[in-house]
Amino acid sequence: MQEHFNAEIESLKNNLIKMASIVDEQVERVIEALETGKVELCQGVKSRDLEVDAYDNLIQAQCENILALFQPFAADLRFIISAMMINNQLERCGDIAVNIAKRVKKTANNYPLIVEAQINEMGKQARKMLKDAINSYIYNDSQLAETVMKEDEIVDQFNKQAFKFLVSKMQSNPELIEPCSHLIVMTKHIERLADHATNIAEDLVFYVEAKIISHKKKLQKLEKDQPEDDN
Amino acid sequence: MNIIEVKNLNLFYGKFQALKDISIDIKMNKITALIGPSGCGKSTFLRCLNRMNDLINGVKIKGDVIIDGKNIYKDRIDIVELRKNVGMIFQKSNPFPMSIFDNVAYGPRINGIRDKKQLEEIVENTLRKAALWEEVKDDLKKSGMSLSGGQQQRLCIARALAVEPKIILMDEPASALDPISTTKIEDLIFELKKNYTIVIVTHNMQQAARVSDETALFYMGELIEFNETKKLFTAPENEKTEAYISGKFG
Numbered sequence: 332m333q334e335h336f337n338a339e340i341e342s343l344k345n346n347l348i349k350m351a352s353i354v355d356e357q358v359e360r361v362i363e364a365l366e367t368g369k370v371e372l373c374q375g376v377k378s379r380d381l382e383v384d385a386y387d388n389l390i391q392a393q394c395e396n397i398l399a400l401f402q403p404f405a406a407d408l409r410f411i412i413s414a415m416m417i418n419n420q421l422e423r424c425g426d427i428a429v430n431i432a433k434r435v436k437k438t439a440n441n442y443p444l445i446v447e448a449q450i451n452e453m454g455k456q457a458r459k460m461l462k463d464a465i466n467s468y469i470y471n472d473s474q475l476a477e478t479v480m481k482e483d484e485i486v487d488q489f490n491k492q493a494f495k496f497l498v499s500k501m502q503s504n505p506e507l508i509e510p511c512s513h514l515i516v517m518t519k520h521i522e523r524l525a526d527h528a529t530n531i532a533e534d535l536v537f538y539v540e541a542k543i544i545s546h547k548k549k550l551q552k553l554e555k556d557q558p559e560d561d562n
Numbered sequence: 563m564n565i566i567e568v569k570n571l572n573l574f575y576g577k578f579q580a581l582k583d584i585s586i587d588i589k590m591n592k593i594t595a596l597i598g599p600s601g602c603g604k605s606t607f608l609r610c611l612n613r614m615n616d617l618i619n620g621v622k623i624k625g626d627v628i629i630d631g632k633n634i635y636k637d638r639i640d641i642v643e644l645r646k647n648v649g650m651i652f653q654k655s656n657p658f659p660m661s662i663f664d665n666v667a668y669g670p671r672i673n674g675i676r677d678k679k680q681l682e683e684i685v686e687n688t689l690r691k692a693a694l695w696e697e698v699k700d701d702l703k704k705s706g707m708s709l710s711g712g713q714q715q716r717l718c719i720a721r722a723l724a725v726e727p728k729i730i731l732m733d734e735p736a737s738a739l740d741p742i743s744t745t746k747i748e749d750l751i752f753e754l755k756k757n758y759t760i761v762i763v764t765h766n767m768q769q770a771a772r773v774s775d776e777t778a779l780f781y782m783g784e785l786i787e788f789n790e791t792k793k794l795f796t797a798p799e800n801e802k803t804e805a806y807i808s809g810k811f812g
Contacts, residue, residue, distance in 0.1 A: 333809050333810060336809065402768055403808065404767065404771070404795045404796070404807040404808060405795060405796060405797065405798055405803075405804050405807055405808055406804060406808065407808050408795075408796065409796070409797075541796065541797035
């Protein structure tokens with residue numbers, strides 16, 4: 332029975348790694364297109380998303396079967412839960428890659444703006460985070476996962492700066508309203524990509540260390556901000 | 563609040579040591595599950611709590627078992643009174659070969675209650691507590707042996723409840739039952755928690771996870787981990803616990 336269970340777990344992890352490698356490639360292509368202005372790199376990103384969706388369904392079914400048939404506990408249970416969560420994150424990353432590809436095509440003639448707003452750098456950072464998050468999952472490396480979580484702040488800063496820059500551009504030159512709007516949407520997608528990478532890292536820490544760390548910062552801040560009830 | 567305190571309990575069957583220095587506190591009105599592979603000592607431990615092992619030849623027990631403030635192995639105690647306070651339900655239901663009514667009334671009668679009306683009240687109340695009343699109320703004269711397996715087990719629980727124990731020990735009470743009867747027993751255990759302290763031995767880890775508040779894992783006569791059930795089944799502190807509940811040994 333244990334062998335049967337181990338085989339199911341191995342198959343689940345293999346499928347997640349295959350899915351992750353497709354998503355990684357999608358993101359790599361769109362970010363490279365963003366960095367280099369070579370729009371043709373975006374080709375095939377959308378069609379590969381169908382493969383990602385197929386893996387999403389397959390992994391969902393595998394997790395459901397393992398839970399129903401083996402009723403795992405402790406680390407095994409956390410593995411399945413984290414697999415379900417990571418599956419969801421990866422599927423969203425695939426969609427985001429498609430959305431970024433669309434915006435890259437629409438802003439192909441505005442490469443200098445992308446560089447000035449540092450959206451290329453932002454994309455590079457988010458892509459690195461996703462790659463590290465995937466690697467942390469492959470190697471059960473919670474230290475690498477911690478690094479990913481810390482780096483989310485960098486992307487958030489890039490996002491704020493880019494937004495400010497693009498708004499000022501729109502104010503100074505109405506002709507830039509359309510491309511800048513596309514770029515603002517694009518930065519939002521990149522920022523979400525980094526968020527999903529962070530979530531994957533958090534899910535890995537949940538699996539390896541049995542700690543729930545999602546929303547930790549926000550909840551700590553809320554606790555700090557709320558005055559203690561004297562009653 | 564602890565209702566049972568076990569300190570450095572050691573039990574020997576002749577030269578074989580079945581329990582090794584067990585210390586554990588069991589909280590009042592909680593369900594404590596004892597799990598572990600066959601032969602790990604969990605049933606032996608359970609039977610120590612109402613001195614059921616006294617009847618086995620060659621058994622030697624060292625250490626303290628304090629129930630409700632009394633050391634049941636050292637203080638002068640009345641065994642009948644102890645077993646009235648600490649009832650026991652076995653794996654195989656064992657109704658007496660008599661009517662449903664007489665099965666439940668057996669304990670109260672032994673304790674001197676003769677009044678028919680009072681006995682009727684006790685039988686009805688207890689069968690209600692054991693979630694059996696609605697199924698048997700129309701024919702209490704029927705033999706307890708004619709009930710289904712699940713009903714027989716609930717009758718045994720009713721029989722144990724009739725003498726108003728504080729603690730109920732259960733040794734795999736649902737392992738011989740079908741899933742529906744098992745669910746009824748589990749629902750009943752959960753309901754009983756309001757008024758009784760329950761210690762249950764089970765081989766079924768899902769059952770331990772479902773019904774208990776705290777769980778103790780025994781292995782080769784040792785207490786490996788005693789923890790809140792939620793914690794033990796999601797993030798155990800001991801590697802052996804992790805391995806056992808994940809099916810890697812046992």
